[in-house]
Amino acid sequence: MHTDPRPGPAVARSPGRRCRAPLFSPALFDFWASRLSSTWTWNRPLARIVAREPAASDAVSLVLKPNRHFRGFAPGQHLNLGVEIDGRRVTRSYSPSALAGPDGSFRITVKAINGGKVSTHLRDVARVGDVLAIGDAFGELAFPADDGAPRLLLAAGSGITPMMAIFASLAMQPNPAPTTLLYFTRTRGQRCFVDELRAIAAANPALQVRFALTRDQALDQDEAEGRLNADQLAPWRDKTTHVLACGPTGFVATARDLLADRTASFAAESFSPPVHHDTEAGSVELTLARSGRKLQVARGKPLLEALEAAGLSPAAGCRRGLCNTCACGKSAGSTRHLLTGDEEHEPVSALRLCVSSARSDLVLDL
Numbered sequence: 486m487h488t489d490p491r492p493g494p495a496v497a498r499s500p501g502r503r504c505r506a507p508l509f510s511p512a513l514f515d516f517w518a519s520r521l522s523s524t525w526t527w528n529r530p531l532a533r534i535v536a537r538e539p540a541a542s543d544a545v546s547l548v549l550k551p552n553r554h555f556r557g558f559a560p561g562q563h564l565n566l567g568v569e570i571d572g573r574r575v576t577r578s579y580s581p582s583a584l585a586g587p588d589g590s591f592r593i594t595v596k597a598i599n600g601g602k603v604s605t606h607l608r609d610v611a612r613v614g615d616v617l618a619i620g621d622a623f624g625e626l627a628f629p630a631d632d633g634a635p636r637l638l639l640a641a642g643s644g645i646t647p648m649m650a651i652f653a654s655l656a657m658q659p660n661p662a663p664t665t666l667l668y669f670t671r672t673r674g675q676r677c678f679v680d681e682l683r684a685i686a687a688a689n690p691a692l693q694v695r696f697a698l699t700r701d702q703a704l705d706q707d708e709a710e711g712r713l714n715a716d717q718l719a720p721w722r723d724k725t726t727h728v729l730a731c732g733p734t735g736f737v738a739t740a741r742d743l744l745a746d747r748t749a750s751f752a753a754e755s756f757s758p759p760v761h762h763d764t765e766a767g768s769v770e771l772t773l774a775r776s777g778r779k780l781q782v783a784r785g786k787p788l789l790e791a792l793e794a795a796g797l798s799p800a801a802g803c804r805r806g807l808c809n810t811c812a813c814g815k816s817a818g819s820t821r822h823l824l825t826g827d828e829e830h831e832p833v834s835a836l837r838l839c840v841s842s843a844r845s846d847l848v849l850d851l
């Protein structure tokens with residue numbers, strides 16, 4: 486079973502590192518080193534939970550202190566986190582919700598999803614002292630170089646986490662471009678970082694925060710009611726603003742529709758799982774070239790889920806097509822990208838299992 490939550494292909498190691506390879510295997514080194522300290526490893530990044538606190542009615546913040554193998558992150562990036570649940574390593578992605586501290590520690594904030602394996606574990610079970618596997622940071626949610634043009638950050642639900650880190654990084658700049666963060670939640674109690682955001686806005690005239698509530702009344706001056714809409718966004722639909730958006734798929738799609746062609750730049754990421762095309766009836770034959778195994782898989786289903794349902798554990802990370810951990814080669818057949826709807830008929834190509842479904846019989850390099 487794959488247990489390393491690092492995204493992408495195996496990380497290239499320097500020749501120096503190769504020369505210094507231990508006489509015994511890294512796994513054996515890790516086993517004995519962990520007797521001395523739970524985060525000592527040969528080269529695997531791990532992090533210890535050093536603090537936890539409620540972040541909202543349904544969210545918890547954890548402060549993680551990584552070991553020396555973690556390479557850090559840029560504000561707006563994410564990382565894969567591996568958690569041991571019922572004896573199995575489960576990997577999900579989370580976005581640091583603050584800049585790293587001087588000792589390298591950083592905060593993640595997890596919104597518990599009803600019935601969610603990892604999010605409820607992190608909220609209800611994970612304790613200070615627990616050690617988690619972490620991967621290298623990934624993701625490209627960032628503003629273009631500062632050209633003085635106005636900026637807009639749009640966040641909904643747990644999409645606030647990378648935006649919080651970006652907003653905090655702007656607050657560290659001597660003269661940030663005028664930036665507004667518009668943060669949507671259903672209720673007031675579901676908001677995270679309210680005091681922190683307000684303190685940043687109060688200390689920086691260029692940085693503003695607005696809270697939008699879709700199921701609660703607006704009471705404060707920086708609050709409004711309602712969903713994302715064209716009227717609300719009118720001040721930024723001017724071809725000069727740079728926009729970043731993060732939230733559920735529907736929110737990101739609305740933001741894209743309302744802004745993408747009307748702003749200087751637009752980039753967005755969604756944390757929601759890809760949509761299944763249940764309308765695609767029937768099944769196809771999937772051949773795993775390395776093992777020679779053949780499976781019947783439903784046409785509209787993500788290949789990753791189909792493989793997992795067959796009892797296999799292919800390498801996987803974010804499950805949203807972002808981290809590249811599940812990239813694999815295809816040597817025959819057609820697939821559909823579940824996020825864009827694009828079809829790929831080129832027989833020999835690479836795909837990401839989490840956001841691809843089969844259109845025809847397939848041969849994968851697995």
Ligand SMILES: Cc1cc2nc3c(=O)[nH]c(=O)nc-3n(C[C@H](O)[C@H](O)[C@H](O)COP(=O)(O)OP(=O)(O)OC[C@H]3O[C@@H](n4cnc5c(N)ncnc54)[C@H](O)[C@@H]3O)c2cc1C
Binds near residue numbers: 596603646755805807
């Ligand atoms: C790049 C990236 C960064 C992320 N950063 C954060 C973060 O900073 N904070 C955070 O709280 N979450 C974040 N997420 C979401 C996180 O990775 C998990 O998907 C989420 O915590 C649910 O995992 P789970 O194991 O609890 O749910 P699962 O057991 O995987 O799923 C349970 C049910 O919930 C649904 N579901 C899964 N994820 C979501 C979701 N995000 N929204 C709505 N329904 C969902 C599933 O379809 C399923 O029906 C991020 C996701 C990505 C891809």
